[in-house]
Amino acid sequence: MKSILLSAFLLPLALSSVVPRAEEKIDYHGFKILRVNVPKGAKDVESKIQELSAHILNPGKSALVDVVVSPENLKALEALSLESTVLTEDVGAVLDEEGPISTYAGFATWFTAYHSYADHIQFLRDLQGGYTSQSEVITIGNSVQGRALTGIHIWGSGGKGSKPAVLFHGTVHAREWISTMTTEYLAYQLLTKYASDTTVKALVDKFDFYIIPIVNPDGFVYTQTTDRLWRKNRQTVSTSTCVGRDNNRNWPYKWEVTGGASTNPCSETFKGLAASDAPENRAMVSHVNSLRDGRGLRLYLDIHSYGQYILWPYGYTCSGVVENDAQHRSIASRAAAAIRAISGTAYTIGPACSTLYATTGDSTDYTDAVGNATYSYTYELRDRGTYGFSLPASQIQPTVVETWAGVLSMLKDL
Numbered sequence: 001m002k003s004i005l006l007s008a009f010l011l012p013l014a015l016s017s018v019v020p021r022a023e024e025k026i027d028y029h030g031f032k033i034l035r036v037n038v039p040k041g042a043k044d045v046e047s048k049i050q051e052l053s054a055h056i057l058n059p060g061k062s063a064l065v066d067v068v069v070s071p072e073n074l075k076a077l078e079a080l081s082l083e084s085t086v087l088t089e090d091v092g093a094v095l096d097e098e099g100p101i102s103t104y105a106g107f108a109t110w111f112t113a114y115h116s117y118a119d120h121i122q123f124l125r126d127l128q129g130g131y132t133s134q135s136e137v138i139t140i141g142n143s144v145q146g147r148a149l150t151g152i153h154i155w156g157s158g159g160k161g162s163k164p165a166v167l168f169h170g171t172v173h174a175r176e177w178i179s180t181m182t183t184e185y186l187a188y189q190l191l192t193k194y195a196s197d198t199t200v201k202a203l204v205d206k207f208d209f210y211i212i213p214i215v216n217p218d219g220f221v222y223t224q225t226t227d228r229l230w231r232k233n234r235q236t237v238s239t240s241t242c243v244g245r246d247n248n249r250n251w252p253y254k255w256e257v258t259g260g261a262s263t264n265p266c267s268e269t270f271k272g273l274a275a276s277d278a279p280e281n282r283a284m285v286s287h288v289n290s291l292r293d294g295r296g297l298r299l300y301l302d303i304h305s306y307g308q309y310i311l312w313p314y315g316y317t318c319s320g321v322v323e324n325d326a327q328h329r330s331i332a333s334r335a336a337a338a339i340r341a342i343s344g345t346a347y348t349i350g351p352a353c354s355t356l357y358a359t360t361g362d363s364t365d366y367t368d369a370v371g372n373a374t375y376s377y378t379y380e381l382r383d384r385g386t387y388g389f390s391l392p393a394s395q396i397q398p399t400v401v402e403t404w405a406g407v408l409s410m411l412k413d414l
């Protein structure tokens, strides 16, 4: 079986977006993850690594780059004679631990397994269906392939649209499945605890919540049909055979600044040909702007994985901080403590650029500077690289529970 599947990779699997013929699902058995030490300023080496890797897991890091490499390309990568260590001997074996896509069997087992796109939409509908007087399913626009960007709007005793907005996004990067589960859990908690928990009731009465668990539906579907490690959307560009824009490098604020995204369509962080030229991005921008122009945006959270970080602007520059940097820090610090108190999971906090790496055209810079959000954060959920994007299903429950504690802490601090 394995040799048959491997024949797909005898085709030139050089660039990250090249997929096997007929779009059969990529079998990652035999692929390794290497952490490669890239010499500073070695642009030719960087592009060679990009050509030889199936995916780069931490695009944006310049020194130590984690690359997924096929058995066929391993020798060529080793021939570059770069310092490297093997992080994962067999990517396929790690993906096996994630567990199968589970059939939808109601709320009781929802947070114990991963699910199909259709079931995620059904989950939102079913959740909303139990709370019709204080929630509605919303769509904010369409993806490249025409899927509706679907979420849920939740309000309290003041009535629909009467309070400042809190906005949560999940799954802008297709492979970050734990972010889907987590944003859904936040919606689930807010609605199911409203009647019984006075803290939750007070928060839902104080804010209008807008929660969109999958803002990159095409990419998410592609991770389930074809390539589990796909990151970007599925938009083509006429100048290249490579596919996909990074919707978190496409926001129309500081998009033109260099160094925090790629102009190469084959890169994991391809910023697009122009600011906001991805339809998913245009949908998010117009929704953020409408919340700003309505009751205002109090808190924005962009939920990602992995690495265990809570980050705030700026991404585009490492010098200069937002005017309420100190408040961002104290709110994040208490959220990290709340998470640690639940499970011991340790988060690193700080402004995005100086704490992790430079990112231009990213969501939180936009919501802060243009969306006038009082607070804007990126969460990078579990783990720190052991499983990376494919957390075992057994870690879904502990992850969503600890993250709820962190987010609840933030909401109480607003």
Ligand SMILES: [Zn+2]
Binding pocket: 172, 173, 176, 304, 305
């Ligand atoms: Zn991400």
